[in-house]
Amino acid sequence: MVRTMVIAPGPTANGDLHLGHLxxxxLSADVCARFARAAGRDVLFGTGVHFTQNYIVTTARRLGVPPEELRTRSGAQVEATLAALGIAPDGFVHFDDRYVKGVQAFFDRLHGVGALKRxxxxxxxxxxxxxxxxDAYVRGGCPVCLSEGCAGLCEGCGHWNGSGELLDPRSTLEPEDxxxxxxxxxxxLPLEEYRPALTAYFAGLSATMRPRLARLVEELLARPLPDYPVTLPISWGIPAPFAETPGQVLYADAEVVAWSMHTSALAAxxxxxxxxADDALWYAEAAPEVVYFFGSDASFAFALVGVAMLMALGGYALPAHFVTNEFYELDNDKFSSSRGHVVTGQELAAQVPRDLIRYYLAATGPDFQRTNFTRDAMAKVTGERLLDPWNRVAEKAGRFAGGGALPVSEASRQxxxxxxxxxxxxxxxxxxxxxxxxFTLTEQLARLDRWEVTAADAGDFCHQVDVFLRCAAPLLVDLAGKALPDLAIPQKGTAxxxxxxxxxRVLPRLTGTVR
Known part of the structure; x- marks a missing residue:
């Protein structure tokens, strides 16, 4: 059986998760893993937090706390928020000696095969x-799209901006300097050396890449690929284990593959x-299906640099799918912790049942374009499309509970x-x-809600409600957990x-309101 390794790259450890992250x-990675597991597949789901980016330093300075304290606190907050929303990874990356040594060992291997150039x-x-x-220490204009931002991955166009390429660079630590x-x-890592292999690889993925990733790849391959730094002349980060670069650290954004291998190992x-070893699950002979879920602005690091590193080392499986997403806004404005324009997952989960949250985030998710969250819209959508129709369906099904087994027709099975x-x-x-x-959940629930059940077709109705719940379980985790003895999804040709x-049987009702 092919093993599917679902990976949601961790956020920077400089705060809790807000709804834009979730x-x-x-949420996408969790839903994908839950469905695959219920369908009988071998699945590992890994995530965690990224602890070495220097955004931690700049945020800690703004908050007046030591950066080590901030990243430890943030890691715990992220783990708690995922649990509050029912997002259940098998492995979660923490910053510890094992992780540090694993990252250094990975780059030692890259260095050993001659992939790194001074x-x-x-x-x-x-x-x-x-x-x-x-990166976070400097702001300026993106030389590709002219957007204002820090060095590194541009949120506007997705290209990677070398710090020295920014237009009108200014210090974020001391703006007057x-x-x-x-x-x-x-x-x-000279990415241009991997152009032929990268071109062929992305040609093979072209049918499944979402539009923004496809556009980014096309733009990148239309020009010379950059020399991507693996070490940096700064002090925050994991010490680089190379004699040629004394006092330097490993570039945090270059840790993508080592981080991914580590979370897969923790999940197993x-x-x-x-x-x-952390990389054992990634060996080509194991033939895993690696599926990444990340925001479009992280595409360069994971889809281009990460793949190039795997190619440089050889012997590893390359990712099978990249599932990207756009930004999720709050009241038609970007989520911003620094401006206090934010709703955290824990904050909302303390007020609203998480099944309602998961459904609404899915229904309004930023799969292909920016979408928006408002409390009023959440109350209306979850009430009209989920809570009320489900409770009517559960009431109809409950009328036949306690009366023994009912027949299921071939038409219902189909x-x-x-x-x-x-x-x-x-x-x-x-x-x-x-x-x-x-959308499928909404439409199928509406169909069941419209069903005028009679004694003659009660078995078919209850059967289809059961199958509906099993299919909706990756989203409605609490409802399905209460209603079903198991979460297996019936597959064609199985018993x-x-x-x-x-x-x-009597089915649980959905309760709760969105305030």
Whole structure:
């Protein structure tokens, strides 16, 4: 059986998760893993937090706390928020000695095969302090789309901006400091060397890439690919284990593959497996199906740099699918912790049943374009499309509870099979879409709500309600958990799909309001 490894790259450990995070990769990855597992597949779901980006330093400075304290606190907040929303990874990355050694070992292997080259790279530099500025330490204009932002991955166009390439660079640590550009010798991964292999790889994925990722890949391959820094001349990060770069650290955004391998290993160990090394599950001979879920602005790091690193090392499986998402807004404005324009997952889960939250985030998810969250819309949509119709369906099904088994017709079995097929179309990694899954849930529930049940077709009705719940379970985790003895989804040709009778039972109601 092919093993599916679902990975949701961790956020920077500089705060809790807000709904923008959750509506994107985290809920999607959880739903994908739950459905695949219920369908009988071997699945590992890994996520965690990214602890080495220097955004932690700048946020800690703004908050007046040590960066080490902030990243530890943030990691715990993220883990608690995922649990509050029913997002249940098998493995969760923490910052510890094992992780540090694993990352250093990974880059040692890249260095050992000659993939890393020493190059002079331009960086913004502050003469007053003698410090180079990278990523969160420097802001300026993106040389590709002109958007204002920090160095690194551009939120506007998705391209990677080398710190020394920013237009009008300015220090975020001390805005009054004069900034010049100086070169520093660092180790880089020359991405241009992997152009032929990357071109062929992405051609094979073209049918399933979402539009923004496809556009980014096309733009990147239309010009020379950059030398991507693997070490940086700053002090925050994991020490680089190379004699050529004394005092430098590993570039946090270059940790993507090592981080992913680590979370996969943790996921397997959580399931009781013994892993020989963090990378063992990624060996090509194991033939895993690696599925990534991340925001479109992270595409360069995971889809281009990460794949190039795997190609450089050889012997590893390459990712099978990248499921990207756009931004999720709050009241038609970008979520912003610094401006207090934010709703955290824990905050909302303390007020609203999480099944309602999961359904609404799915129904309004930013699969292909920016979408928006408002409390009023959430109250209206969840009430009219989920809570009220489900309670009417549960009331109808409950009328037949306690009366013994009822027959299920062939027509009902065929209808149930079509229902499973429609849900699977939204859940499968190849065409994964939270909004499609939520739409199917809404339409099937409405169909059951319209059903005028009689004694003659009560068995068919109760059978299709049962199958509906199983298919909706990856989203409605609490309702399904209360209503069903197991969460298995009947597959064509199995005994579960050939059910000939069903015993009706009292079904739980959905409760709660959105305030």
């Amino acid at each position: 509506a994107g990769p985290f 190059r002079a790279v331009p960086f913004p530099y502050v003469a007053r302090t003698g410090e180079f500025l990278t 004069e900034v010049e550009v100086r070169e520093a010798e660092v180790l880089v 160990e959580h399931r009781g497996e013994v892993t020989a 209808a149930a099979a079509r229902m499973v097929e429609r849900f699977a179309g939204g859940y499968d990694p190849r065409r994964f879409s939270l909004t499609a899954a939520a 579960g799909a050939a059910v000939e009778q069903i015993v009706p």
